[in-house]
Amino acid sequence: MTLTFTSLTAWWWPYLFIILAGTLATDVWRWVGVLAGDRLRDDSEAILWVRAVATALIAAVIGKMIVFPSGSAATIPLFLRILAAGGGWLAFMALRKNVIAGVVAAELILVGGALLIAP
Amino acid sequence: MNWRGASRDSNGRDSRSGVTEPLSDHQSGLDDRTSGWFRRGMAGIASVPAVILMVSFIGFGVLCRESGLSLGQSVFMTAMVWALPSQVVLVGAVSAGTPLVLTAIAVALSAVRLTPMVAAWVPLVRSQHTRRYQLLLLSHFVAITAWIFAMMRLPDVPRRHRVRYFAGFAVTLFACNIAITAASFSLASEMPVVLVAALFFLTPIYFLTAMSAAARLPAEVYALVIGLVADPVLFAYAIPLDIVWAGLVGGSLAYLFGRLRRRGARS
Numbered sequence: 001m002t003l004t005f006t007s008l009t010a011w012w013w014p015y016l017f018i019i020l021a022g023t024l025a026t027d028v029w030r031w032v033g034v035l036a037g038d039r040l041r042d043d044s045e046a047i048l049w050v051r052a053v054a055t056a057l058i059a060a061v062i063g064k065m066i067v068f069p070s071g072s073a074a075t076i077p078l079f080l081r082i083l084a085a086g087g088g089w090l091a092f093m094a095l096r097k098n099v100i101a102g103v104v105a106a107e108l109i110l111v112g113g114a115l116l117i118a119p
Numbered sequence: 120m121n122w123r124g125a126s127r128d129s130n131g132r133d134s135r136s137g138v139t140e141p142l143s144d145h146q147s148g149l150d151d152r153t154s155g156w157f158r159r160g161m162a163g164i165a166s167v168p169a170v171i172l173m174v175s176f177i178g179f180g181v182l183c184r185e186s187g188l189s190l191g192q193s194v195f196m197t198a199m200v201w202a203l204p205s206q207v208v209l210v211g212a213v214s215a216g217t218p219l220v221l222t223a224i225a226v227a228l229s230a231v232r233l234t235p236m237v238a239a240w241v242p243l244v245r246s247q248h249t250r251r252y253q254l255l256l257l258s259h260f261v262a263i264t265a266w267i268f269a270m271m272r273l274p275d276v277p278r279r280h281r282v283r284y285f286a287g288f289a290v291t292l293f294a295c296n297i298a299i300t301a302a303s304f305s306l307a308s309e310m311p312v313v314l315v316a317a318l319f320f321l322t323p324i325y326f327l328t329a330m331s332a333a334a335r336l337p338a339e340v341y342a343l344v345i346g347l348v349a350d351p352v353l354f355a356y357a358i359p360l361d362i363v364w365a366g367l368v369g370g371s372l373a374y375l376f377g378r379l380r381r382r383g384a385r386s
């Protein structure tokens with residue numbers, strides 16, 4: 001049996017799911033960090049692999065949110081979403097890796113484009 | 120414990136190389152008042168990293184609603200996970216119907232970086248009076264933003280007030296973002312579609328840029344590009360568990376490419 005977020009109809013199941021797959025999956029690493037103190041080497045091969053996997057995981061979620069978003073964002077055409085993400089990233093790079101500049105540029109392209117297409 | 124000779128500058132600050140000053144606090148004669156340090160930590164809510172995080176949490180509340188979660192579940196997630204990248208992975212996995220064990224693995228993989236972050240935070244925040252259980256409890260509030268804040272500000276705080284100062288900031292940031300999750304989730308239904316889409320878009324664009332800024336190793340840059348492209352391709356071909364595969368296989372490939380490149384650079 002594979003248990004998913006909606007497997008059980010009991011009200012408490014999603015909360016238990018969040019505790020098991022969310023809280024434990026994150027707090028365990030924090031507790032290990034407390035116990036490890038400053039004894040941990042952060043340049044071991046295992047840590048390098050883990051950092052790459054963690055980065056790819058989050059990037060995968062970002063890619064999905066841009067190309068296959070759920071809800072309202074899906075009403076904005078794909079080319080506009082990609083243009084906004086690309087334009088935001090270019091603005092971010094052009095302004096010395098300024099995150100705020102990237103976010104503002106992407107939002108301007110997205111909202112401006114959406115209003116132009118369907119006012 | 121970290122007692123390797125300190126390389127502090129003339130102001131008595133720690134250098135950025137992870138060297139810490141002695142645990143006892145001999146030089147804080149100027150600032151002996153105990154009261155007020157929690158409140159001074161709270162005032163850190165007006166800093167740039169805190170504001171960026173709060174704007175991103177507007178996006179998270181909207182993301183939860185658009186992904187079909189309830190208000191209670193969304194708020195619970197922010198409080199109980201308290202690491203935005205992991206929360207985004209959790210919402211993505213949940214809305215894709217990923218089984219519990221694979222969801223936990225995906226979230227755990229997205230959160231491994233908390234270990235070295237907390238390990239670097241411990242010697243900075245504790246004093247000789249700090250108990251281990253206090254650190255275990257307080258560590259729940261360590262996520263990227265609170266960690267950056269701790270690294271920036273704690274060296275200037277007298278050591279025996281650091282736990283109080285950090286708690287003041289971290290608990291305030293936590294409470295504000297729980298409220299923001301609830302507010303943005305609730306207001307999303309009354310907003311125009313374009314505004315909801317724009318707020319939803321805050322999360323991917325914030326992470327895209329913040330992760331580009333944080334990626335220092337070639338392997339991390341490869342992982343970013345591979346993950347971004349691989350997941351939509353896998354999803355378009357209706358391959359189940361696309362996020363898990365893009366993360367595990369894509370990340371492992373990125374690690375191997377990075378390793379090959381290091382080898383190449385050495386020879």
